[in-house]
Amino acid sequence: MKDVIQLVEEHLLSFDGTQKTETGFHQAMADEAIVTELIFRTEAGSSAPVTVATIESRFTPDLTPDFSAERIARLNRRSVHGAFFLMDGQLGCRLAFPLREQEQDAGWIAEYLVTAFRLQGLLGFVTARAEVSKAEFLAARDDLDPPRQWATPLADTAFEGVARRLEEEGQVARAHPGWLYIPVALDGLGMLQGGDDAVINITTGIEHPLAGTGYLATLTLPPLPLWQPGDAWCAVLNELDREIPDFPPGLGAWALRGGGGGAEIVYGLFIPAEEGSATMLDRIARWMIWRAEWIRDTHWEPGTGLMPLNEAE
Amino acid sequence: MSLSSDTDLVESFLAELRRALSTASASLQEVPRAASGLRRFAVPEASLETSLTLFPTPRSSLLPFGEYRVIASTKLPAGAEEELLRRDPGLDGFATLGAIHRHGRSVSSSMLIEPSSPGTLAGILATSLLHTGPSVLDHLQRRQEPEAPSAPASPSAWSDLDLAQLHFDLGHRIGCSLAPGEWRQTLGPMSLSLTIEDHHPYFGGGLLSRVSVPAELFIVDGVAVPVPDLNTETMLATEEPAFGAWTTDANGYCFLSFLPNSLQQLPEFEEHWASWSLRRAAGAIRIAQTAHATWLGAEPAAEEDTSDSRLWHHGHSDSAEELRPGERQGPGFVPGFRFPSSPAAGEAGATFPEGHLVAFFLAELRFWLQEFFGASLKEVPSNNPTARNFAVPNAEHSMTLVVPPPSDMDGILETECHMVAKIMLPAEAGKLLTRSGRDPNQFATLGIVTAGAVSLAVHGIIRHDNLKPLAAMTAVAMMQAAPSVLEFLRSAQKPTPFTALRRLFTRQQEAQPTPHSPSAWTSRELERLHVDNARHGSSSLGERSWTLRLPVGVEVATLSLTSIDDHPHFGGGLLSQLHLPRAVLTIDGHPVTAMQLNGVEFLTGEEPTFGAWVDDADGCSFQSFLPNILQPVTGFDHHWVGWSIKRATGAEVLARSYRQIFGGT
Known part of the structure; x- marks a missing residue:
């Protein structure tokens, strides 16, 4: 954990425009239109204190569109490096990365946090504006110019290997070329027996419109009844996701995907990358399974589905 | 939102x-x-x-x-x-x-x-x-x-x-x-x-x-x-x-x-x-x-295809090499019957059929016929370009349902559509009717027996909000009204020496027990009627009946609904009697009789005619029997009372129509 903080510090202090603060780092862009903070804070975990790295960007309200709660829930389908939120009329984006005491992947985590700190604000800002302006979308796409091809694509055997390991651990997992499918039974039955599954898909074959190539992982919950407020559910889940310290990294967002009265609640995680890594794939798969099981254990009532919102809150 | x-x-x-x-x-x-x-x-x-x-x-x-x-x-x-x-x-x-x-x-x-x-x-x-x-x-x-x-x-x-x-x-x-x-x-x-x-x-x-x-x-x-x-x-x-x-x-x-x-x-x-x-x-x-x-x-069979029904179903094609939409496979397959289409490009699929309201009504009617009577409804060719005819195949009595096509909108959803179900009684009914000398409409059932044609007819205006009860009642009337009337006419015969003798020898077969089944309208249903409709007039609840006295001008009409367990044909159900005093039905000093009201009911009446007018001591009553099978239909009671109230308030207009159409005859 200390390694991560140290590595992050080393990287960030070398960048112009980054200021060190008492609790982390501060960065402002475009005449303060985008302000990003990285904070390390220690919280009580389930068994031991946990240090959580939080990166949060805020955008000047008059430069971002007015988003309703429903549109925030939709905007989050394209989030990268955290979840969009509205607070006091101001749009923001936030991620939380719990750091373990003996972190095995300190190098990767530090690299991710540095990248996220530098890009979260910019990507979030243009993603929000691109929702309402095709011209801005095209301009941002040109400006960002992210990699659109994998430099080192992930071999199909990597997907097969991860699937096999998960199966050996008792999980249902299926590998397809460039794609991993993991259903998590929410009610002890699973979809094939007429139950409900949370469906995890992880693919390297879908490009983010603004962030380019990377890993796209989604966790899709069974459809909500029409009268359940999907947008409110997304907001609550994103909030809970951030509040629980002893949790998989909150690098994605709960969002509404699809439409037409049948929008689905999907946790989407996009990690930009151009070098394929089986370790990364394995790591993402486990984060997603953990999150699905959290939903199953804390928010799911067999036969009913997501429990009423007020109980979740 | x-x-x-x-x-x-x-x-x-x-x-x-x-x-x-x-x-x-x-x-x-x-x-x-x-x-x-x-x-x-x-x-x-x-x-x-x-x-x-x-x-x-x-x-x-x-x-x-x-x-x-x-x-x-x-x-x-x-x-x-x-x-x-x-x-x-x-x-x-x-x-x-x-x-x-x-x-x-x-x-x-x-x-x-x-x-x-x-x-x-x-x-x-x-x-x-x-x-x-x-x-x-x-x-x-x-x-x-x-x-x-x-x-x-x-x-x-x-x-x-x-x-x-x-x-x-x-x-x-x-x-x-x-x-x-x-x-x-x-x-x-x-x-x-x-x-x-x-x-x-x-x-x-x-x-x-x-x-x-x-x-x-x-x-x-x-x-x-x-x-x-x-x-x-x-x-x-x-x-x-x-x-x-x-x-x-x-x-x-x-x-x-x-x-x-x-x-x-x-x-x-x-x-x-x-x-x-x-x-x-x-x-x-x-x-x-x-x-x-x-x-x-709803589609006529291929062999019944006529130019009249061209709009309703699919035409013929020369080739029968492959199964295409509309064709039948297996025993019912009719060679050559297929969609009208070009072999090259397929079916002209962007078509849309009849009026929505009629379609829903027919679907509902088919459901009732199939579910409760095991019967089906088949469209038959009509010579009338403004009407569609349907029949229940293999039924004891021939029945025809006439549903004119929508007139005001040519398309999707009419506001209302006129429907008449004419149920032909067998020839025996005519003879029985002549011999009995009694008005068969006195027998409470679900339609009017018109003496001239010896047929039983029901009628209704299909509206968006009455589809289900109307379809249910039509199905019951189509399948049960004729047998019930026939049964009534047979039992009403004065025994001749021959029939008396025959009854003596065939007592066992003749002695058919009156069906007895508790009415589905219990005191709870009647009480609900009482509570829900008190605003319309003076409502009173009896042990097995509910009565609503309605102001009609200065007169009072009376709707009585009585739970009955032993209707001779249906067994349990609800006897509905809407009494109109003679004063209401007297136009320009001329009282209009039940028979005359029955005559104009189909011409000008707006409320569904599942029942018939009969003369009584002080005027006329519109009398119906609603068998138990209708009771579970959602909103049935509500519709029935609503129709009855409208019939009461419109009775004078109905009587006046008779005088206007037929004069003093």
């Missing part, structure tokens, strides 16, 4: 629609006269006569919030009909935002109001209202004048990048793929494709949407479900908006739509559209099954 009531939902949607129409300098004007629960609007600025009908769905009252369907309909000008019905190959595969009516006289689209996407739906609906009809007309004209210039070239507003965004946004779904100019998602054997198009002859640029379903999935009970049936079911009963039409292509069936450039600016348009389309694909088999169950029976 925060809504506190059904009214908010509807009004908010209408506001969105008005806003969308206003961007094209068009408006929505409500037409004042519409049936109960139904609202109708016109779009005066549309180049063709265009209307919109809005109504709660049949299941609306069962949902936590109201569910409303909107049907847009555009009349095609005279002449287009013949052209459409000729079903030239050029029509096949023409994509627009609606389906062509089966009769070829109008085009329609349909949707439920969804709280989650009002702006997008309103935008599509506005485009459909203004352009679906003209686009079809343009297509027809273009076929006649192939050299006519196409719409000015306008590149599609969608690019590969837009499809790439959709690909990401729906990346949580399995089976999505992206190729230059096209996004596709497979769903088992079905698929949805969105293809960038620059050269639609009417719209120019846009997106072609195609939901493809293999032909074998639409074969139900060995019958390939006809495309017009699929379109009907899709328009009337699916949850997904129906902006497009089912048709066929080389690979089977497809639901085809063209999404013009203007739609791209609607909020989350592609995601909504893809989701609706994928739901359509996922529910396609169910739609086919429902369409088969609901609509196929």
Whole structure:
């Protein structure tokens, strides 16, 4: 954990425009239109204190569109490096990365946090504006110019290997070329027996419109009844996701995907990358399974589905 | 979209629609006269006569919030009909935002109001209202004048990048793929494709949407479900908006739509559209099954095909080499019976059939006939161009249901439609009637025995809000009224020496016990009637009866509903007697009799005639017997009381009609 903080510090202090603060780092862009903070804070975990790295960007309200709660829930389908939120009329984006005491992947985590700190604000800002302006979308796409091809694509055997390991651990997992499918039974039955599954898909074959190539992982919950407020559910889940310290990294967002009265609640995680890594794939798969099981254990009532919102809150 | 009531939902949607129409300098004007629960609007600025009908769905009252369907309909000008019905190959595969009516006289689209996407739906609906009809007309004209210039070239507003965004946004779904100019998602054997198009002859640029379903999935009970049936079911009963039409292509069936450039600016348009389309694909088999169950029976058999019924069913083709929509497989297969279509291009699928109200009524009637009497309803050729005839095959008595086609709207949803079920009694009934000398209408049943034709008739005006009870009562009347009357006439005979002798020897067979079953109308149902209807007059509750005294001018009419356990034919049920004092039925000093009222009931009466007028001590009563089977019909009691109250208040008008039509005779 200390390694991560140290590595992050080393990287960030070398960048112009980054200021060190008492609790982390501060960065402002475009005449303060985008302000990003990285904070390390220690919280009580389930068994031991946990240090959580939080990166949060805020955008000047008059430069971002007015988003309703429903549109925030939709905007989050394209989030990268955290979840969009509205607070006091101001749009923001936030991620939380719990750091373990003996972190095995300190190098990767530090690299991710540095990248996220530098890009979260910019990507979030243009993603929000691109929702309402095709011209801005095209301009941002040109400006960002992210990699659109994998430099080192992930071999199909990597997907097969991860699937096999998960199966050996008792999980249902299926590998397809460039794609991993993991259903998590929410009610002890699973979809094939007429139950409900949370469906995890992880693919390297879908490009983010603004962030380019990377890993796209989604966790899709069974459809909500029409009268359940999907947008409110997304907001609550994103909030809970951030509040629980002893949790998989909150690098994605709960969002509404699809439409037409049948929008689905999907946790989407996009990690930009151009070098394929089986370790990364394995790591993402486990984060997603953990999150699905959290939903199953804390928010799911067999036969009913997501429990009423007020109980979740 | 925060809504506190059904009214908010509807009004908010209408506001969105008005806003969308206003961007094209068009408006929505409500037409004042519409049936109960139904609202109708016109779009005066549309180049063709265009209307919109809005109504709660049949299941609306069962949902936590109201569910409303909107049907847009555009009349095609005279002449287009013949052209459409000729079903030239050029029509096949023409994509627009609606389906062509089966009769070829109008085009329609349909949707439920969804709280989650009002702006997008309103935008599509506005485009459909203004352009679906003209686009079809343009297509027809273009076929006649192939050299006519196409719409000015306008590149599609969608690019590969837009499809790439959709690909990401729906990346949580399995089976999505992206190729230059096209996004596709497979769903088992079905698929949805969105293809960038620059050269639609009417719209120019846009997106072609195609939901493809293999032909074998639409074969139900060995019958390939006809495309017009699929379109009907899709328009009337699916949850997904129906902006497009089912048709066929080389690979089977497809639901085809063209999404013009203007739609791209609607909020989350592609995601909504893809989701609706994928739901359509996922529910396609169910739609086919429902369409088969609901609509196929309405199609006359191939051998009964006549030019009169051409509009209603499918024509013939020369080739029978392969199974095509509308053909039958297995024992029922009729060689050569197939859709009218060009072998090359497939079925002209964008057709839409009869009036919505009639369709629903027939579906409901068929359900009742099948479920409770094991009977079916079959359309038979009619020489009357303004009527459709139906019969119950193999029934003991021949029965005909006459449902004139919609007159006021040519299309989707009439406000009301006249229905008469005429049930012929066997020849024996005439003799019995003559011998008994008694008025058979004194026997409480579900219709009027008209002495001249020795037939039993019931009548009703089908309205959007009375479909279910009317269909239920019609089914019961069709199957049970004639036997009950016959039974009454037989038992009413004065015994001659011969019949007395015969009874002596055949006592056992003659002694049929009176059916006895407790009335389904218990004290609880009667009490509810008492509570619910006290506002209409003076209501009183007896041990097994409920009575409502209604003011009619200065007189008082009395509606008595009595629970009966031993009706000679039906057993348990409710005896309904609506008494009108003689003073009400006396016009210009001339009392009008029950027989005379029965005579004009079908001509001018507006309330369903499931019963008959009979003379009583101080006037006339409209008498009916409602068997137990009707009691569970949702809202039945409510409708019956409502009809009775209207009959009471309209009785003087009915009597006056008799005097006006027949004078003093």
